Amino acid sequence: MTKIKKPFYRCALALCVGMTFFLSLALFCGCDSGSIPGSLFDISHPYTGVYRCEYVKLGDENLLDQFDYITLELKGDGLYKLSFRQKDGVKGAYRGHYHLDTENNLFTIHEKIFGKHIEKSFRIENGAIDITVLYGDREFAVRFVMS
DSSP states (O other), rough: OOOOOHHHHHHHHHHHHHHHHHHHHHHTOOOOGGGSOOOOOHOOOOTEEEEEEEEEEEETTEOOGGGGEEEEEETTTEEEEEEEETTTTEEEEEEOOOETTTTTEEEEEEEEETTTEEEEEEEEEEEEEEEEEEEEEEEEEEEEEOO
């Protein structure tokens, strides 16, 4: 039989005391578990990370072969970074704010351009972010998938 050392008991006691304090605080303050801010999804941010570009299309033309990479990084604090490098070595990056609506599967970009608040939402399907906008008379479409 393995002998359990005293530090284990101290750690277990501290854990029990902490959990008891948290539960009693929630019960005696009249809170229910639904009113505690955030869900496991909100806390864990499973959607954050780097997404790679699967395609870039202008009309029927796929432009992805003109780039070494295009990535979209979503950070847990509501900031995104779009980075790219063209085959000729030209690099660029754009930063902005986003919001993810998991109930309606929408990725929304929030920007302030020339003092005007701009908000544009795009669909998320099967973990891919599809961005489509009209560019003149042709559709500009980009798809990002989790790396």
